[in-house]
Amino acid sequence: MKKTLIIMSVVVLLLAALAVSRGGSALLGQGALSGLQMFVSVLPLLLAAFALSGLVQVLIDQQKVYRLLGKGSGFKGILLAAAIGGIIPGGPYVYYPIAASLATAGAEAPAIMAFVVGKSLWDVSRMPMEVAIMGGHIAFARYVVTFAFPVLIGLLTKWLYPGLAQQLLPAARKEGEV
Amino acid sequence: MAGTVWMLVFLVVALFLVAMKRKDDSHKKGIKIGAKMFYSYLPVLVLAFLAAGLLEVVLPAALVQYWLGAEAGWRGILIGSIAGMLVAAGPYVSFPIFASIAHSGAGIGTTVALLTSWSVMSLSKLPFETALLGPRFTLARFSLVLLIPVIAGFLAQFLFAGII
Numbered sequence: 001m002k003k004t005l006i007i008m009s010v011v012v013l014l015l016a017a018l019a020v021s022r023g024g025s026a027l028l029g030q031g032a033l034s035g036l037q038m039f040v041s042v043l044p045l046l047l048a049a050f051a052l053s054g055l056v057q058v059l060i061d062q063q064k065v066y067r068l069l070g071k072g073s074g075f076k077g078i079l080l081a082a083a084i085g086g087i088i089p090g091g092p093y094v095y096y097p098i099a100a101s102l103a104t105a106g107a108e109a110p111a112i113m114a115f116v117v118g119k120s121l122w123d124v125s126r127m128p129m130e131v132a133i134m135g136g137h138i139a140f141a142r143y144v145v146t147f148a149f150p151v152l153i154g155l156l157t158k159w160l161y162p163g164l165a166q167q168l169l170p171a172a173r174k175e176g177e178v
Numbered sequence: 179m180a181g182t183v184w185m186l187v188f189l190v191v192a193l194f195l196v197a198m199k200r201k202d203d204s205h206k207k208g209i210k211i212g213a214k215m216f217y218s219y220l221p222v223l224v225l226a227f228l229a230a231g232l233l234e235v236v237l238p239a240a241l242v243q244y245w246l247g248a249e250a251g252w253r254g255i256l257i258g259s260i261a262g263m264l265v266a267a268g269p270y271v272s273f274p275i276f277a278s279i280a281h282s283g284a285g286i287g288t289t290v291a292l293l294t295s296w297s298v299m300s301l302s303k304l305p306f307e308t309a310l311l312g313p314r315f316t317l318a319r320f321s322l323v324l325l326i327p328v329i330a331g332f333l334a335q336f337l338f339a340g341i342i
Binding site: 003004005007008009011012015016018019022023027028030031032033034035036037038039044045046047048049050051052053054055056057058059089090091092093094096097099100101103109112113116117120121123125126129130133134135137138141142144145146149153156157160161164 | 181182183185186187189190193194196197204205207208209210211212213214215216219221222223224225226227228229230231232233234235236268269270273274276277280286289290293294297298302303305306307308309310311312313314315318319322323326329330333334337338
């Protein structure tokens with residue numbers, strides 16, 4: 001968590017410097033204000049998302065999560081996680097807290113990866129907007145050619161980052177311990 | 179956005195009631211865990227929103243339009259695969275821009291690469307991902323999804339160009 005905080009601070013400082021170099025302190029103020037406004041306007045959503053994460057953690061049987069999405073859940077776990085990701089509505093400030101609580105409950109890195117990529121590519125709640133604005137044929141083509149990736153990336157995580165499970169989510173794990 | 183709020187509120191209320199029915203203070207415990215999580219993530223969340231706001235002004239979404247114009251073919255697919263990442267905005271802002279690029283003559287491969295790049299790599303998600311799942315996860319995911327937009331773009335060009 002501390003490491004994350006440091007990295008995030010560095011990122012914000014770099015972005016702030018970039019903003020100053022592009023448009024002086026006026027642009028910096030505009031960006032910071034827009035970020036804070038965003039924070040205030042999605043605060044109800046954030047609170048709901050964290051309340052949901054907490055309730056999910058109490059309600060779900062940790063053993064069940066572990067069995068369905070944890071070590072040894074394999075292909076089925078990856079598929080299930082990708083599907084859950086595709087169904088969950090809301091922006092990154094909604095689904096990342098949920099991903100963190102799944103990780104805390106014992107879901108493995110490949111499943112969490114499939115969840116995030118499933119949200120990115122299958123996103124059912126975004127589909128109507130994509131069809132309406134981009135047009136049905138483009139949306140159709142986009143869904144067809146990206147359909148296999150959430151599951152594929154989950155499997156690749158298993159093969160290419162086998163150690164990720166233990167090392168990767170200390171932030172989520174620690175915060176979840178109550 | 180409003181729809182999302184209501185759906186989440188509905189889910190929270192439903193789970194709260196289910197937890198209450200257990201009669202073992204699960205509902206209080208759940209809210210407590212959520213509140214604790216929120217407080218512990220609050221500092222990184224504030225930083226994440228600051229980063230998102232700064233990204234918005236440093237990378238105006240319309241910049242990509244200027245870059246891409248009517249690019250098509252493999253050049254368009256490659257540029258689109260990177261350009262989508264730089265559109266640091268949600269679907270309400272991004273889709274109209276992508277649609278206008280598609281209308282101005284970009285090929286299906288370019289448009290799909292752009293859409294896919296934005297979906298899996300948009301910089302606006304990274305602050306939240308790093309804040310909640312840690313920098314290692316973000317790095318690993320980024321390394322895995324890097325090629326998806328290019329592959330999707332070429333597949334779309336190969337399968338759908340001329341048909342739709």
